[in-house]
Amino acid sequence: xxxxxxxxxxxxxxxxxxxxxxxxxxxxxxxxxxxxxxxxxxxxxxxxxxxxxxxxxxxxxxxxxxxxxxxxxxxxxxxxxxxxxxxxxxxxxxxxxxxxxxxxxxxxxxxxxxxxxxxxxxxxxxxxxxxxxxxxxxxxxxxxxxxxxxxxxxxxxxxxxxxxxxxxxxxxxxxxxxxxxxxxxxxxxxxxxxxxxxxxxxxxxxxxxxxxxxxxx
Amino acid sequence: xxxxxxxxxxxxxxxxxxxxxxxxxxxxxxxxxxxxxxxxxxxxxxxxxxxxxxxxxxxxxxxxxxxxxxxxxxxxxxxxxxxxxxxxxxxxxxxxxxxxxxxxxxxxxxxxxxxxxxxxxxxxxxxxxxxxxxxxxxxxxxxxxxxxxxxxxxxxxxxxxxxxxxxxxxxxxxxxxxxxxxxxxxxxxxxxxxxxxxxxxxxxxxxxxxxxxxxxxxxxxxxxxxxxxxxxxxxxxxxxxxxxxxxxxxxx
Numbered sequence: 001x002x003x004x005x006x007x008x009x010x011x012x013x014x015x016x017x018x019x020x021x022x023x024x025x026x027x028x029x030x031x032x033x034x035x036x037x038x039x040x041x042x043x044x045x046x047x048x049x050x051x052x053x054x055x056x057x058x059x060x061x062x063x064x065x066x067x068x069x070x071x072x073x074x075x076x077x078x079x080x081x082x083x084x085x086x087x088x089x090x091x092x093x094x095x096x097x098x099x100x101x102x103x104x105x106x107x108x109x110x111x112x113x114x115x116x117x118x119x120x121x122x123x124x125x126x127x128x129x130x131x132x133x134x135x136x137x138x139x140x141x142x143x144x145x146x147x148x149x150x151x152x153x154x155x156x157x158x159x160x161x162x163x164x165x166x167x168x169x170x171x172x173x174x175x176x177x178x179x180x181x182x183x184x185x186x187x188x189x190x191x192x193x194x195x196x197x198x199x200x201x202x203x204x205x206x207x208x209x210x211x212x213x214x215x216x217x
Numbered sequence: 218x219x220x221x222x223x224x225x226x227x228x229x230x231x232x233x234x235x236x237x238x239x240x241x242x243x244x245x246x247x248x249x250x251x252x253x254x255x256x257x258x259x260x261x262x263x264x265x266x267x268x269x270x271x272x273x274x275x276x277x278x279x280x281x282x283x284x285x286x287x288x289x290x291x292x293x294x295x296x297x298x299x300x301x302x303x304x305x306x307x308x309x310x311x312x313x314x315x316x317x318x319x320x321x322x323x324x325x326x327x328x329x330x331x332x333x334x335x336x337x338x339x340x341x342x343x344x345x346x347x348x349x350x351x352x353x354x355x356x357x358x359x360x361x362x363x364x365x366x367x368x369x370x371x372x373x374x375x376x377x378x379x380x381x382x383x384x385x386x387x388x389x390x391x392x393x394x395x396x397x398x399x400x401x402x403x404x405x406x407x408x409x410x411x412x413x414x415x416x417x418x419x420x421x422x423x424x425x426x427x428x429x430x431x432x433x434x435x436x437x438x439x440x441x442x443x444x445x446x447x448x449x450x451x452x453x454x455x456x457x458x459x460x461x462x463x464x465x466x467x468x469x
Binding site (some may be wrong): 116118122123124129133214 | 270
């Protein structure tokens with residue numbers, strides 16, 4: 001185990017002389033792309049399943065399967081079927097994340113308050129306004145919960161995807177350091193990436209959460 | 218002129234097959250205040266859902282005076298959107314524009330909620346939430362106002378104040394009001410006419426016009442006298458049973 005000082009020195013070296021920022025940016029871009037795809041697809045799927053019993057029946061098998069297949073299997077299959085491409089990498093990460101988003105959003109859609117929806121019907125609100133002001137606000141807490149747990153899962157899987165089939169990113173670098181047994185390098189990269197994730201959490205997710213939950217305080 | 222014409226041949230709940238309403242027919246005159254009184258389970262709330270179009274599965278018809286009927290409603294619970302402020306809750310049903318904002322603010326003042334425009338529902342007391350719900354209902358400038366025990370579970374002074382407020386607003390714009398309650402005192406004090414319905418299946422058992430001069434209040438001697446008189450001639454009225462109606466009598 002290297003001393004903390006050694007790790008910090010390694011970190012500053014990678015920052016100034018190495019390509020840490022380049023790899024960090026590559027990973028972050030993949031995280032954000034996969035995260036966005038998973039949130040959109042997972043939300044639509046989950047809301048549909050919570051809303052319509054038919055959708056729930058027909059998708060439930062796929063959902064249970066998706067929740068239980070190891071991430072590694074999905075990653076390998078995506079690379080084998082779609083080649084070692086950026087799209088395959090992002091697809092693999094998204095597929096890993098979609099089921100958990102869908103499960104959370106399904107709970108949200110099931111918990112929608114009929115009485116408030118009846119208000120919208122009684123006052124004959126236009127559908128778009130009902131969606132924006134009556135329906136979706138009931139799903140925001142679930143969306144935020146899915147987003148937070150989602151970000152954590154996404155970046156863990158992105159690193160594996162990079163290790164297995166990309167030539168850039170934090171995961172790729174960690175693989176190199178592993179071969180060279182460079183533990184200081186591994187810890188330096190981990191530190192840098194943890195800092196990025198914490199910043200994202202504090203600067204984006206937490207304020208968004210506060211804004212959405214303003215009325216509950 | 219008839220503002221609302223109700224003719225429910227049959228309404229049953231699936232899958233339980235309970236017949237909620239059967240042969241329920243009555244008309245409501247334009248601009249009048251009609252109370253609907255019946256025991257719980259008489260299908261009063263069900264009827265309002267049918268009129269509001271929340272539930273469309275029934276045999277029969279409901280006709281409005283013309284296509285331009287604007288419906289406002291107040292439910293048993295305030296049912297404000299918890300994530301919208303008082304002002305936003307009103308603008309939700311009217312749409313947002315300078316004119317709508319102006320009118321919403323007037324109603325907020327009229328309902329005694331001035332200063333609470335930006336408060337969220339959880340910051341309002343139960344009585345204030347009901348005021349906001351009343352303001353929301355009047356904001357659409359309704360020609361027909363449906364109310365489902367709107368002031369239930371309030372203390373007496375708060376309920377009285379809200380009834381006064383309702384009558385003031387009614388006098389100003391004169392919407393047709395259909396007011397569901399199980400409180401006969403309240404019905405007699407508020408309405409021009411009380412329609413009594415019986416339970417399962419719900420249907421009209423007595424249609425009673427009130428000729429007492431306004432203003433009246435639930436505590437008026439005349440209201441108490443009328444209440445007593447009605448119950449003396451029809452002891453089972455609040456259970457939805459008329460003396461004349463033999464089939465409904467236990468030993469008839």
